[in-house]
Amino acid sequence: MEKRRIFEDVKIADFTWLAVGPVATKFMANLGATVIHVESGTRPDLTRVSYPYKDFQAGINRSAFFALYNDSKYGITLNLRLPQAQEVAQRLVYEWANVVVDAHLPGHMEKWGLDYETLRKERPDLIHLATALQGKTGPYSSMPGHGMAGVSLAGFSEITGWPDREPAVPFGAYTDFIAFPHMVSALIAALIHRKKTGKGQYIELSQLEASLQFLAPPIMDYMINGRVMTRMGNRSPFAAPHAIYRCQGEGEKWCAIAVSTDEEWQSFCNVIGNPAWTKDPKFSTPEGRKENENELDELVEQWTVNYPPEEIMTRLQEAGVPAGAVESGEDLVADPQLNHRGTHVILEHPEIGPHIYQPPPYRFSKTPHELTMPAPCLGQHNEYILKDILGMSDDEVAELLIAGALE
Amino acid sequence: MADTGKREGALADYRVLDLADDRGVYCGKVLADLGADVIKIEPPGGDPSRNIGPFYKDTPDPEKSLHWWAYNTSKRGLTLNIETADGQDIFRKLAKTADAVVESFPPGFMDSLSLGYSSLSQINPGIVVTSISPFGQTGPYKDWKGPDLVGWALGGQAFTTGDEDRPPCRISFPQAYLHAGNHAASATLAALYNREFTGEGQHIDVSMQEAVTWTLLCTIQYWDMMKFNMFRGGAKRRMGGPVARVLFPCKDGYMSFLIGGGQLASISMPAMVKWMAEEDKLGAFEDRKDWAAKDWAEKVDFWSMTQEQLDAQEGSLIDFFADKTKAELYEQALKRRIILYPASTIKDLAENIQLKERGFYVGVEHAELDETVTYVGSPCKMTETPGKIARRAPLIGEHNTEIYEGELGFTKDELRQFKANGVI
Numbered sequence: 001m002e003k004r005r006i007f008e009d010v011k012i013a014d015f016t017w018l019a020v021g022p023v024a025t026k027f028m029a030n031l032g033a034t035v036i037h038v039e040s041g042t043r044p045d046l047t048r049v050s051y052p053y054k055d056f057q058a059g060i061n062r063s064a065f066f067a068l069y070n071d072s073k074y075g076i077t078l079n080l081r082l083p084q085a086q087e088v089a090q091r092l093v094y095e096w097a098n099v100v101v102d103a104h105l106p107g108h109m110e111k112w113g114l115d116y117e118t119l120r121k122e123r124p125d126l127i128h129l130a131t132a133l134q135g136k137t138g139p140y141s142s143m144p145g146h147g148m149a150g151v152s153l154a155g156f157s158e159i160t161g162w163p164d165r166e167p168a169v170p171f172g173a174y175t176d177f178i179a180f181p182h183m184v185s186a187l188i189a190a191l192i193h194r195k196k197t198g199k200g201q202y203i204e205l206s207q208l209e210a211s212l213q214f215l216a217p218p219i220m221d222y223m224i225n226g227r228v229m230t231r232m233g234n235r236s237p238f239a240a241p242h243a244i245y246r247c248q249g250e251g252e253k254w255c256a257i258a259v260s261t262d263e264e265w266q267s268f269c270n271v272i273g274n275p276a277w278t279k280d281p282k283f284s285t286p287e288g289r290k291e292n293e294n295e296l297d298e299l300v301e302q303w304t305v306n307y308p309p310e311e312i313m314t315r316l317q318e319a320g321v322p323a324g325a326v327e328s329g330e331d332l333v334a335d336p337q338l339n340h341r342g343t344h345v346i347l348e349h350p351e352i353g354p355h356i357y358q359p360p361p362y363r364f365s366k367t368p369h370e371l372t373m374p375a376p377c378l379g380q381h382n383e384y385i386l387k388d389i390l391g392m393s394d395d396e397v398a399e400l401l402i403a404g405a406l407e
Numbered sequence: 408m409a410d411t412g413k414r415e416g417a418l419a420d421y422r423v424l425d426l427a428d429d430r431g432v433y434c435g436k437v438l439a440d441l442g443a444d445v446i447k448i449e450p451p452g453g454d455p456s457r458n459i460g461p462f463y464k465d466t467p468d469p470e471k472s473l474h475w476w477a478y479n480t481s482k483r484g485l486t487l488n489i490e491t492a493d494g495q496d497i498f499r500k501l502a503k504t505a506d507a508v509v510e511s512f513p514p515g516f517m518d519s520l521s522l523g524y525s526s527l528s529q530i531n532p533g534i535v536v537t538s539i540s541p542f543g544q545t546g547p548y549k550d551w552k553g554p555d556l557v558g559w560a561l562g563g564q565a566f567t568t569g570d571e572d573r574p575p576c577r578i579s580f581p582q583a584y585l586h587a588g589n590h591a592a593s594a595t596l597a598a599l600y601n602r603e604f605t606g607e608g609q610h611i612d613v614s615m616q617e618a619v620t621w622t623l624l625c626t627i628q629y630w631d632m633m634k635f636n637m638f639r640g641g642a643k644r645r646m647g648g649p650v651a652r653v654l655f656p657c658k659d660g661y662m663s664f665l666i667g668g669g670q671l672a673s674i675s676m677p678a679m680v681k682w683m684a685e686e687d688k689l690g691a692f693e694d695r696k697d698w699a700a701k702d703w704a705e706k707v708d709f710w711s712m713t714q715e716q717l718d719a720q721e722g723s724l725i726d727f728f729a730d731k732t733k734a735e736l737y738e739q740a741l742k743r744r745i746i747l748y749p750a751s752t753i754k755d756l757a758e759n760i761q762l763k764e765r766g767f768y769v770g771v772e773h774a775e776l777d778e779t780v781t782y783v784g785s786p787c788k789m790t791e792t793p794g795k796i797a798r799r800a801p802l803i804g805e806h807n808t809e810i811y812e813g814e815l816g817f818t819k820d821e822l823r824q825f826k827a828n829g830v831i
Contacts, residue, residue, distance in 0.1 A: 006601040031597055051647055052625060052632035064628035140761040144674060144746055148653065152663035152750040157654060159579040161641065162570060167661060167750060168641045169653050170578055171567035172624035181589040182786045188596035189417035189441045193792050195603050196420070201791035209767050210786040212756065214585045216477035221461045222753045223781050224473070229753050232579045234556060237460065242556060244565060244574040254575055256560035317551040324557035326575050328566045329630030329637055332620060340546035343617055344627070356631045361617035362594040366609040367601055
């Protein structure tokens with residue numbers, strides 16, 4: 001008997017785009033859910049029309065950005081502005097799906113007859129997960145947004161960078177990547193509840209609110225103690241040396257070193273050959289190292305610049321001192337630990353060719369993830385979904401085509 | 408504070424034994440706020456993460472760490488030394504009726520105490536054991552240390568964050584293990600869902616490093632497809648093509664705005680340009696009013712813009728924002744539907760109107776202080792099984808009597824003995 005896949009009974013109608021929604025449903029798909037990703041060429045998913053493209057050539061099916069977040073899903077194109085397309089989408093929920101995920105601004109799903117209140121009349125046990133940057137209710141919920149703005153709205157930019165400079169924005173659509181695992185957890189919690197009680201429900205997630213979980217102590221520190229946390233480079237209130245140091249080599253070669261105990265400090269001194277300055281009493285206690293941190297950082301860097309980051313990392317780690325090379329995209333692809341875990345999965349995409357996808361960051365001992373197919377080309381599974389899943393005839397499909405409902 | 412009442416929430420039927428330190432603490436927090444009976448198991452004297460500051464009213468005290476408070480809500484607390492034989496017996500008793508165990512010890516440690524998945528599954532085949540570690544349970548780095556800064560470096564975030572003329576940079580509040588714990592919670596739930604069908608538990612191996620790589624957007628794909636390394640640009644973005652500012656100074660802080668072309672940035676340009684025109688401050692956008700046209704999709708490819716064009720536009724936006732406050736700009740952004748957001752300070756977040764309107768911040772009773780403390784609320788709203796903070800974080804050994812006597816049936820004498828021997 002073939003091994004059960006975790007979510008093999010879960011069928012998701014996926015009305016999301018950009019990053020936060022697609023990644024959440026991709027994770028579900030990798031664990032066995034069947035996902036139909038509903039999109040439209042009239043309003044292409046912005047990740048489809050963004051770099052990196054195959055061979056630098058823009059094209060609706062050529063972006064690895066879209067591909068990364070949409071493997072293992074079926075894709076259908078529906079122009080939901082048209083009533084015929086709305087009807088198909090509704091049928092998809094009434095006749096097939098048991099979970100709906102949407103990441104539209106408030107009002108859109110309602111306009112299309114795809115909101116939870118409408119859908120639950122036909123499917124009382126439906127689970128509907130809705131997400132927006134600031135949630136679906138409240139005075140600012142109607143604002144368009146994305147994670148590259150969310151990172152600043154949610155406060156991460158103000159606490160990143162150097163105290164004597166303007167903020168440095170953490171890379172990417174950071175809030176999306178805090179929000180989406182919360183979406184997955186909420187969805188599974190609802191699935192567990194439905195399995196036990198037969199009841200569905202509506203889940204609403206504000207990406208801002210999910211992201212603020214990751215700043216809870218500083219927010220409470222302000223509320224209780226009146227302290228406003230600000231950026232402090234790579235420093236830690238609890239440890240020194242605690243920084244990223246320049247290393248030997250062409251270009252951007254850096255290594256993080258984080259010493260937090262006396263034991264680690266002693267090991268560190270041994271690795272660097274116990275130069276005379278390490279015996280200076282001002283560096284003999286954690287407090288002393290914190291107090292003289294500027295000088296300490298300079299002295300440490302005088303050592304690190306003589307070796308490549310990988311060598312520094314390995315020598316220090318083997319002596320029990322936390323250290324890590326600062327890895328670029330290129331380094332990540334070559335990283336021995338990530339490759340040991342199978343982090344980079346190559347799938348053969350019909351237009352992009354073989355390229356790198358990525359599984360969830362955990363491994364199950366009994367129900368392994370599977371990346372079953374590359375991301376769909378635009379409308380790739382229209383016919384399969386309309387005919388095989390919804391049982392439409394050729395004529396019915398032709399009518400939809402003529403009406404423009406499948407654009 | 409007895410906790411004998413019926414639990415609420417989607418996970419009310421589940422019991423989780425939470426052995427994780429600060430590296431795995433977030434996993435149990437997610438499960439507990441969704442209703443699971445999460446029992447935090449600390450070494451006698453308390454978990455070291457109780458010493459992480461800042462503290463309530465700046466009073467260093469293991470019962471007043473805000474980190475501990477924030478990430479141990481809704482949990483109950485036991486003290487237990489699992490490195491003693493009696494402690495291991497007690498843990499096995501607890502594991503018999505538990506649904507999941509969450510741990511963040513070095514790989515192999517639980518096995519060395521005969522408390523790893525292979526041992527626990529023999530006494531409870533349905534148990535799910537979730538292990539959170541810096542790099543994973545196997546592989547060349549498995550025994551290496553990975554504090555936040557190291558995770559940020561080896562997970563690829565540091566390379567792309569920070570000013571270009573200074574070292575790569577992390578977010579000043581540690582993030583790496585929150586990502587690991589966040590993913591660990593959903594993986595634990597997935598295994599519990601599977602168990603509803605098969606009756607079988609399993610072992611889950613969560614890597615912090617790999618969790619951080621899930622924050623990288625398409626950094627790896629940029630290298631894979633284009634042999635281009637995304638690079639740090641401080642308040643600007645360096646994602647190939649010209650370098651563009653993403654954070655703009657204004658009168659009292661900074662605003663986030665994606666300048667220039669590209670599909671994402673172009674959404675807001677027509678409305679932005681219209682606003683600038685209304686104030687007669689178009690500047691470098693004088694000849695770019697075509698953003699108002701609908702055909703920006705092909706016309707304004709970000710990569711086809713020159714650095715000079717971008718720099719000129721950047722200057723005009725800086726001029727435009729200079730005499731306006733964050734609040735003024737945000738109000739107009741809302742009205743005009745422009746993706747223009749304030750870079751919130753921690754204070755701004757505490758005072759955010761949208762969060763207030765949605766009732767995000769919640770009061771949690773601290774009977775021991777005779778006070779109600781404001782907490783960050785649930786990450787989502789669920790109509791049938793609302794997540795909520797059921798109670799404040801446990802005090803050291805707060806539920807020892809309740810659980811050891813009330814549930815495991817130990818006598819007061821036995822407990823005294825355990826205490827004397829350093830077991831609890």
